[in-house]
């Protein structure tokens with residue numbers, strides 16, 4: 001009887017911590033928005049136009065954050081996100097330009113989209129293979145791909161922005177529906193889909209199990225490496241989707257952009273309650289968390305601060321979020337050790 | 353003397369699990385140095401030995417966690433190669449590992465069904481959607497069957513106490529095992545009453561014709577249910593006793609490497 005109440009109490013505590021977490025993220029987000037509304041000139045931060053641009057910016061980051069959250073939940077990490085995004089935009093645009101010179105623009109766009117998705121997935125699979133087959137720690141493996149993809153992007157673009165995105169793609173991507181940019185709906189759709197997959201499917205369960213305890217997952221017959229590779233591929237697919245959105249929004253493949261997207265995506269996920277140590281996380285939380293770097297960036301730009309300040313702020317936010325995650329873990333472990341030393345029915349009469 | 357024991361055993365029919373000359377090395381460490389082992393249907397073997405004797409390693413060779421470097425394994429008289437935990441389970445062998453092998457962030461129900469989840473009916477099931485209500489219902493039943501009441505099977509495994517986790521691991525193995533149950537220190541974090549529950553589970557499984565191997569340091573408890581005691585020492589079989597006639601002194605001297613007499 002005693003054990004029942006203890007577990008129930010623990011369960012409630014865990015739930016409270018989890019709900020509190022999302023709550024606090026929302027509070028901080030709200031405070032940030034209020035703060036920026038007050039300190040920016042009227043009609044700048046708090047305006048319909050800015051709201052739309054914020055929605056579009058956040059949407060791009062949210063899509064990357066979905067991938068980052070899946071990876072963190074599976075106890076992986078991807079530092080190459082931003083660089084491979086740049087390479088993806090450069091190559092996809094080159095493919096589109098070349099195709100539209102030999103066929104119709106529509107076909108060029110369709111194949112461009114397929115190329116972006118496929119290329120993203122290939123980079124993801126390469127990351128996955130480096131981690132699983134060559135057993136390179138994910139941090140180092142993706143640091144390697146980060147360098148390689150950025151190098152290739154500079155080579156392929158000769159170091160300058162590549163213009164020439166088909167107008168049709170730009171029109172399509174910048175469509176608005178009920179006053180919100182199309183890409184906000186795409187992001188929302190992907191968040192809901194990814195959330196459902198994580199909660200209700202075998203792949204979702206296996207992702208969590210692999211991140212929670214890899215050896216237990218393996219012993220349970222889960223194809224651990226396969227699952228990891230798929231999660232990296234998923235991250236790659238998200239990069240492909242964002243590449244198309246980015247080209248459509250800005251009309252160029254910009255070589256200097258996205259340098260901190262990797263950290264921002266990881267920060268978004270961790271702020272949203274996803275653990276850096278695997279096994280735990282929420283896609284919805286990550287999506288909410290992704291607003292924090294976006295709002296910071298947006299507010300700083302309006303304030304006329306150097307955009308580099310945003311990088312500094314995001315880095316601090318990331319460190320704070322990771323520290324909080326660590327702290328939460330330690331609290332859990334304390335509770336756990338208290339519980340395992342308190343036997344549930346009778347004091348142990350030393351069974352050894 | 354030992355040789356005669358083993359020859360005796362080989363005469364016995366119906367070995368559900370049989371291993372010959374199992375060798376397992378980790379780099380320079382030889383964890384198992386040619387182990388012969390046999391388990392009959394409905395037989396409970398207590399596997400004992402000092403820390404580092406190779407007990408867990410032997411069990412892991414049967415569970416497919418490790419692959420033996422040398423030796424043969426037969427299940428129900430059929431030579432098999434157990435290359436993965438999946439294959440071991442396919443042969444009806446289930447294991448309660450020393451570390452329990454639960455995924456802490458995953459719900460109790462999902463832990464019980466991990467790797468063999470129940471899909472939903474229809475199209476959704478085909479694309480990988482799982483029937484969590486059904487898994488919860490069955491997991492709850494499995495756990496009740498081992499005499500434990502959990503507040504819920506939907507809570508993550510890490511929110512359970514040590515004893516409850518052990519119960520979940522045992523319930524899972526018991527529910528899925530059809531031939532062999534391997535238990536690595538299943539009573540290590542349990543109190544007296546819970547240990548009794550585990551012993552009862554072992555007895556009931558034995559009566560269902562399961563072959564059972566129990567690793568335990570708790571000799572008095574394990575002797576209550578064991579038919580045979582196998583002693584490992586430094587990766588080799590150092591004793592093989594019928595439980596009814598064995599004394600603690602026999603077991604202890606075999607563990608410590610003194611000459612033993614059958």
Ligand SMILES: Nc1ncnc2c1ncn2[C@@H]1O[C@H](COP(=O)(O)OP(=O)(O)O)[C@@H](O)[C@H]1O
Nearest residue numbers: 378381383401402403404405406407408409410
């Ligand atoms: N994965 C491993 N890598 C290296 N050495 C191992 C590994 N597993 C077990 N060993 C070694 O094999 C020997 C037997 O270990 P083990 O089977 O765990 O013993 P027991 O369960 O009887 O205490 C020990 O010397 C141990 O250090």
Ligand SMILES: [Mg+2]
Nearest residue numbers: 407408409450
């Ligand atoms: Mg052991």
